[in-house]
Amino acid sequence: MGILEIVKKLEEAGHKKIKFAICDIDGILRSKTLLLDKFIEITEKQAGFCDVVFGWDSSDRCYDNVEITGWHTGYPDKKANIDLNTFRNVPWDNNIPYFLGDFENDENNSACPRTLLKQIRRQATDLGYKAIFAQEFEWFNFLGTPNELAASSFQKLQSLTPGMFGYSQLRPSLYKEFFNELFDLLFQFDIPLESLHTETGPGVYESAIRYDEILKAADKATLFKTAVKEIAYRHGIVSTFMAKWNEDLPGCSGHIHQSIWNADQSKNLFYSGNPTKPMSPLMESYLAGQLYCLPEVLPMYAPTINSFKRLRDGAWAPTTVTWGYDNRTTAVRVLNGDEKSTRLEMRVPGSDMNPYLAMAASLASGLYGIKKGLKLESPAIVGNAYAKQDAVKLPSNLMEATKQMAQSTLANEILGEAFTNHFTKTREWECREFAKAVTDWELKRYFEII
Incomplete structure (x- = not known):
């Protein structure tokens, strides 16, 4: 279904907004709700989406060890593609139109999970x-x-x-x-x-x-x-x-x-x-x-x-x-x-x-x-x-x-070397975050007796 056909369908249904989402490195959907007119504008080019979605963990804590984004890059918007083939309506949310997106793959952005899968599928x-x-x-x-x-x-x-x-x-x-x-x-x-x-x-x-x-x-x-x-x-x-x-x-x-x-x-x-x-x-x-x-x-x-x-x-x-x-x-x-x-x-x-x-x-x-x-x-x-x-x-x-x-x-x-480097750095971060945490197990085991 092309953009013109989709827009016609949305307008006939009376929709004024859409939702689209990017999947981050942990599998979490990071989404935006857009005015329908804005959606029409960006499908003619690309949507801007802050690349912090690949620069922080599942708790929104920013990595200190990755290269593709961070304080050193200023967390800019990157070009995101909205995949029109993913169009569906959310039946438990007033049938709001919904789309998935992904990021272009280049030397400065090699962290998008959906883009990686598309590359492997192409092989x-x-x-x-x-x-x-x-x-x-x-x-x-x-x-x-x-x-x-x-x-x-x-x-x-x-x-x-x-x-x-x-x-x-x-x-x-x-x-x-x-x-x-x-x-x-x-x-x-x-x-x-x-x-x-x-x-x-x-x-x-x-x-x-x-x-x-x-x-x-x-x-x-x-x-x-x-x-x-x-x-x-x-x-x-x-x-x-x-x-x-x-x-x-x-x-x-x-x-x-x-x-x-x-x-x-x-x-x-x-x-x-x-x-x-x-x-x-x-x-x-x-x-x-x-x-x-x-x-x-x-x-x-x-x-x-x-x-x-x-x-x-x-x-x-x-x-x-x-x-x-x-x-x-x-x-x-x-x-x-x-x-x-x-x-x-x-x-x-x-x-x-x-x-x-x-x-x-x-x-x-x-x-x-x-x-x-x-x-x-x-x-x-x-x-x-x-x-x-x-x-x-x-x-x-x-x-x-x-x-x-x-x-x-x-x-x-x-x-790919760029993806592997980024992904393993995020897992190293996960291990460091856990290593400094004081767990319930430690409190129960050591608090009084040690």
């Missing part, structure tokens, strides 16, 4: 491939408002429902208006869900988003997290996508399903058609690339201090560089069905990751394997991957993972 297109991706999320829900939770210092939180009720028919009926609105309003927002159900844990839901080509899939996954939170607000509920909010409860995943098709999406190139050899050679090389690159790009899948609290043995999250057929203890799960459903599931990401970055890392790693003709160096894990003592272990914390990525020539090669 696939140039090879004659179409990447089909989908993401699934787990998240916890709590009763209350943001003010109430903040006032309580996030202590004594009341879960939406009590008890461990995975795949429950009973529990969603307690807050059925919220449950049904999630499914129905997200569909109207062009984020169709394949499934929505409770997961094991008090007040936790899981949802699988319908698959699409990779950029649209990342758009939907990014919008999904914010949309869920906004819909939850309508019901006096706060949703969290932390990877591990409680030591004693399961973590929250953000698994990525993926397959490579030919250009017109008529043939799944992962499908072998041979039941005795279920993976095509291309699928094997793609999988080998994902495993080979995984330790070098781990912060793209696990970007926070908290991410690594989820990556623990026996906690439904992988800890090793392993793969297996329909095995939920490995890093990558191979799903072989018919031609339509044959795919890989990258199980490392938690629900706290940035979908653009996680999908970019996934696709870039797989393409690396294809380009290099990599072969699988280890057999499929049968049984418990946590018990495989000889398997390569993933880095166990964000600092270790960030150091490995920052020193990686491989990460520079598949993601």
Whole structure:
């Protein structure tokens, strides 16, 4: 749909304003609401958007160690493109027109996650491939408002429902208006869900988003997290996508399903058609690339201090560089069905990751394997991957993972040196911020007894 057609549609509907958003390095949508006339003006050129959105962290604290923006540059406006193909209406906000945008990529601005994904997607297109991706999320829900939770210092939180009720028919009926609105309003927002159900844990839901080509899939996954939170607000509920909010409860995943098709999406190139050899050679090389690159790009899948609290043995999250057929203890799960459903599931990401970055890392790693003709160096894990003592272990914390990525020539090669440098600097900042914090654990452990 072109700008003239969009404007005509908006004017006929009586809209006077639109909203558009940029996704920052942490996966947070930073948005503006614009007068319709202003929107028309900037679509003829480009929108100005302060590049501080790539110069501060999730708490709006400015980085002191990045180069592309900062006090030394004066935090200028950068040219942002509004992608008209992302046009949708927000059904829970008076159907306000909504668009996503991204920043031009140049030597002075290499931090935009959506732009990075577009670059990696272009590599696939140039090879004659179409990447089909989908993401699934787990998240916890709590009763209350943001003010109430903040006032309580996030202590004594009341879960939406009590008890461990995975795949429950009973529990969603307690807050059925919220449950049904999630499914129905997200569909109207062009984020169709394949499934929505409770997961094991008090007040936790899981949802699988319908698959699409990779950029649209990342758009939907990014919008999904914010949309869920906004819909939850309508019901006096706060949703969290932390990877591990409680030591004693399961973590929250953000698994990525993926397959490579030919250009017109008529043939799944992962499908072998041979039941005795279920993976095509291309699928094997793609999988080998994902495993080979995984330790070098781990912060793209696990970007926070908290991410690594989820990556623990026996906690439904992988800890090793392993793969297996329909095995939920490995890093990558191979799903072989018919031609339509044959795919890989990258199980490392938690629900706290940035979908653009996680999908970019996934696709870039797989393409690396294809380009290099990599072969699988280890057999499929049968049984418990946590018990495989000889398997390569993933880095166990964000600092270790960030150091490995920052020193990686491989990460520079598949993601670009400028992006890798900026991203790893932001993760180093995250580690420094945590290192100086005094935690509840320290107070309980040391305050009186030490």
